[in-house]
Amino acid sequence: MAMFSKVSAPAPAAFRSTAVLFSVIAYSACSSTMLIVNKFAIRELPVPTLVRRVECSVRAKHSLVVLSLARVHAAARNSSSPVASCWRCKRWA
Numbered sequence: 414m415a416m417f418s419k420v421s422a423p424a425p426a427a428f429r430s431t432a433v434l435f436s437v438i439a440y441s442a443c444s445s446t447m448l449i450v451n452k453f454a455i456r457e458l459p460v461p462t463l464v465r466r467v468e469c470s471v472r473a474k475h476s477l478v479v480l481s482l483a484r485v486h487a488a489a490r491n492s493s494s495p496v497a498s499c500w501r502c503k504r505w506a
Contacts, residue, residue, distance in 0.1 A: 447468075454464045 455461055
């Protein structure tokens with residue numbers, strides 16, 4: 414939690430509500446797409462265990478990439494270099 418402690422100002426309420434709406438829509442789209450892809454994968458490859466293992470490994474790798482990007486963003490946010498700072502951080506600062 415220490416990497417997110419240097420927030421200068423909270424985002425406006427309109428930005429937060431838009432972000433929440435986008436998150437809900439994106440989650441719904443991903444969930445429904447995953448359901449359809451799983452149905453096709455099981456139909457073509459009738460080994461549910463293999464499909465599930467591939468699915469979990471891809472999800473784990475995706476989580477690691479997102480975590481590393483969050484760390485890069487936090488490092489850029491705490492940096493004094495104008496090249497390393499993020500446009501979102503400049504926008505709400």
